[in-house]
Amino acid sequence: MLSLLRFRDAGTVLGLLIIGTVFATLAPTFLTAPNLLNVLQQSSINACVALGMTLVIISGGIDLSVGPVAALSAVLGAALMVAGVPVPLAIAAMIGTGLACGAFNAALVAFGGLQPFIVTLGGLSLYRALALIFTGGQPIFGLPEGFRALTNGTLAGVPNPVILVAVLAILAHVVLNKTPLGEYFLAVGGNPEAARIAGVPVRATKFAAYMISGACASVASVVLVGRLGAAEPTMGTLWELDAIAAAAIGGASLMGGRGSILGTLIGCIILGTLRNGLTLLNVQAFYQLLATGIIIIVAMLVDRLTTGKQG
Amino acid sequence: MSRLSISGVEKSFGALKVLHGVSMTVEPGEVHGLLGENGAGKSTLLNILCGVLSPDRGTVQIDGRPVTITSPRAASEAGIAMIHQELQQVPELTVAQNIFLGANLRRGPFTARAAQEAEARRLLAPLDPTIDVTAPVKSLRVAARQLVEIAKALRARAKIIAMDEPTSSLTPAEFEKLAQVVQKLTAEGVSVIYVSHKMDEVFRLCHSATILRDGRFIERVKLPETPVAQVIAKMVGRELVHATHVSYAKPKVILQAQGLTGGPVRDVSFTLHQGEVLGIAGLVGSGRTELLRIIAGVDSSTGSLTLNGQAPGQGPRARIAAGLGLLPEERKRDGIIRHRPVTTNVGLASMKAFTTGGLIAKRRLHARTEALMKDVGLRPLDVTKPIGQFSGGNQQKAIIGRWLAADTQVFLFDEPTRGIDVGAKAEIYALIERLAAEGRSVIVVSSEMPEVIRLSDRVMVMREGRISATLSGPDITEANIAHNAIPA
Numbered sequence: 001m002l003s004l005l006r007f008r009d010a011g012t013v014l015g016l017l018i019i020g021t022v023f024a025t026l027a028p029t030f031l032t033a034p035n036l037l038n039v040l041q042q043s044s045i046n047a048c049v050a051l052g053m054t055l056v057i058i059s060g061g062i063d064l065s066v067g068p069v070a071a072l073s074a075v076l077g078a079a080l081m082v083a084g085v086p087v088p089l090a091i092a093a094m095i096g097t098g099l100a101c102g103a104f105n106a107a108l109v110a111f112g113g114l115q116p117f118i119v120t121l122g123g124l125s126l127y128r129a130l131a132l133i134f135t136g137g138q139p140i141f142g143l144p145e146g147f148r149a150l151t152n153g154t155l156a157g158v159p160n161p162v163i164l165v166a167v168l169a170i171l172a173h174v175v176l177n178k179t180p181l182g183e184y185f186l187a188v189g190g191n192p193e194a195a196r197i198a199g200v201p202v203r204a205t206k207f208a209a210y211m212i213s214g215a216c217a218s219v220a221s222v223v224l225v226g227r228l229g230a231a232e233p234t235m236g237t238l239w240e241l242d243a244i245a246a247a248a249i250g251g252a253s254l255m256g257g258r259g260s261i262l263g264t265l266i267g268c269i270i271l272g273t274l275r276n277g278l279t280l281l282n283v284q285a286f287y288q289l290l291a292t293g294i295i296i297i298v299a300m301l302v303d304r305l306t307t308g309k310q311g
Numbered sequence: 312m313s314r315l316s317i318s319g320v321e322k323s324f325g326a327l328k329v330l331h332g333v334s335m336t337v338e339p340g341e342v343h344g345l346l347g348e349n350g351a352g353k354s355t356l357l358n359i360l361c362g363v364l365s366p367d368r369g370t371v372q373i374d375g376r377p378v379t380i381t382s383p384r385a386a387s388e389a390g391i392a393m394i395h396q397e398l399q400q401v402p403e404l405t406v407a408q409n410i411f412l413g414a415n416l417r418r419g420p421f422t423a424r425a426a427q428e429a430e431a432r433r434l435l436a437p438l439d440p441t442i443d444v445t446a447p448v449k450s451l452r453v454a455a456r457q458l459v460e461i462a463k464a465l466r467a468r469a470k471i472i473a474m475d476e477p478t479s480s481l482t483p484a485e486f487e488k489l490a491q492v493v494q495k496l497t498a499e500g501v502s503v504i505y506v507s508h509k510m511d512e513v514f515r516l517c518h519s520a521t522i523l524r525d526g527r528f529i530e531r532v533k534l535p536e537t538p539v540a541q542v543i544a545k546m547v548g549r550e551l552v553h554a555t556h557v558s559y560a561k562p563k564v565i566l567q568a569q570g571l572t573g574g575p576v577r578d579v580s581f582t583l584h585q586g587e588v589l590g591i592a593g594l595v596g597s598g599r600t601e602l603l604r605i606i607a608g609v610d611s612s613t614g615s616l617t618l619n620g621q622a623p624g625q626g627p628r629a630r631i632a633a634g635l636g637l638l639p640e641e642r643k644r645d646g647i648i649r650h651r652p653v654t655t656n657v658g659l660a661s662m663k664a665f666t667t668g669g670l671i672a673k674r675r676l677h678a679r680t681e682a683l684m685k686d687v688g689l690r691p692l693d694v695t696k697p698i699g700q701f702s703g704g705n706q707q708k709a710i711i712g713r714w715l716a717a718d719t720q721v722f723l724f725d726e727p728t729r730g731i732d733v734g735a736k737a738e739i740y741a742l743i744e745r746l747a748a749e750g751r752s753v754i755v756v757s758s759e760m761p762e763v764i765r766l767s768d769r770v771m772v773m774r775e776g777r778i779s780a781t782l783s784g785p786d787i788t789e790a791n792i793a794h795n796a797i798p799a
Contacts, residue, residue, distance in 0.1 A: 178670045180662035183655055190648040197609055197645055198659040198713065199631040257650050 102214025151226025189256025649699030704735025
């Protein structure tokens, strides 16, 4: 199993290398340090969301509500900051919002027995509506400089969001591969009934997955609000699809029970590289979307042809 | 001329050769057993016959004409039909729709529904006229669904019907009915290839059998005249020693149930002693599985349960902590996490014990699992391999290991050897006896009478959710069990 997953990760890395090589050949500015850092920075928000999404998918669920959760966190946090609440407290409130939304999703899945797809589809409308109602549809401006500096700063030349994602990814990797909770994610996603009979706390595991996903979405909103300097109630549209795409490219099975944090991370970088490279080549945005679609499908086909048969 | 003649079939998966020149002949109107342990190559041979796999070498002849079976459709056209163990049906569609799946009768661009239903009724009439052809297949019992598959085979004018473990979820009465159907089929000249681990059925139904071992053809035997022991010895390659029952029961009461009621289970009370093996017999549907699930905390119930004089909490987690462990019948569905390695599957119920400072102590888990698996005889002894790649018997050994790792006091086995081959069966029996000898208590639910009788110190017989009798010592006989199991 370990070797199989590593094999799968190696495949994702290979995909990234191929795409990178193509762009490096076609666009001379692609393979420069500033541009590569740029790719990482542009991928950081999706990566943040996708980390949580990966854990939810591995545990046999899906979280379509991540974008609106981020928007709701953003507008609440921004309103608090504008009202003069200290920045750390406002950030805590943002992450608290994500955790609360995740807990709400999990409660409906774990206790209500509803399908994750439907629950979070409902959540997608619900949280978006709350964000819009709260702001009257208007963006919130005037955020403190100290907050903006957090996300726009760099550490040893590396943008802060990239470092943040690296830290979160290491945490997620450790949780998934080295803690009982990680085994529980894999077990509940792999076979919920067998997991229950073996004494796995199935409901608590689902709560953990959705709450982590909600928290990841709000961390992503911190990054985006800091970058934009404003909180838009409409932000985060289609985030869920990018995150699911990254997880799937990285080898997560939408049936649950399988997935890899490293894979998801590389999946995000593949998507980011694609957008960056095509922009460098002055390819129209419509074709960028086309390329993204092709990459997702090709990744799934390769997956099916190499490892799919064993599953 | 033989109906089916396979000769010199070889098949490899990569470097692994699984069939070494296998031959098999089946005569018209004959029921032919295909016997062998798991891994002997039966499934591969069946898959070659029904077009799922193609052989590397060898020939297949039907009625003396060589045929090349390259796809399931080609197999069907050659007159071969397969009734899989897991029935390949669309549960939401009706009986008639399933019978005509992929071969609809048409009227212009539309499905000729009435004609299909009439034809389905005609095909089912000799099998079971009570089956409603307009009912969705999911509303039928497994036995009826099997007959629907047979009707489908007849619709395709199959000359050879292969049945893979057809009775694994049938009651004895349903088996009798199936036996009659098989006899009717053969009377009309259809040949049946019958794959089963149950020797009594094979000897009841088959006229002859091909025995495979390790992918090799061993012998074609005439049945029922060849002695059972001889057939089994050829299958496993050695003589199995038949141990007599030894009791390790001590007077100390471990588990006491009082008035357990829930689902089909009605007012069940009993005690279980230390080192005791308590068998639960009864017909399918008498509430045996549900009783085990209630004891394990998987299903809820009223009534009381005490373990060592104390009431354990509700739910599987509390029951596991109190010392109970369930080994479910459907291991794939309820027992294993198939993509995960043996280590995880073994450690899942006792993660806390394998955790240091919040992190799983992988080396300790690996070492403990390896020691346990060596002890229970996991083969191959590779605990990093996904459990889904092991045979049923080895999966069962791993689940026994799971509860040993959790230091479980009471093992709740539901059909401990279902889907497990003859050789591994003896090993599971030996393990159950060892658990008892170590002072653990065991409850065994089983539909196989010889199994219950062989293993149990006492046997509780269930009938319609209640305990109809508790037998011990010389009273444990097939006749007594059957008498108390059948509704009055």
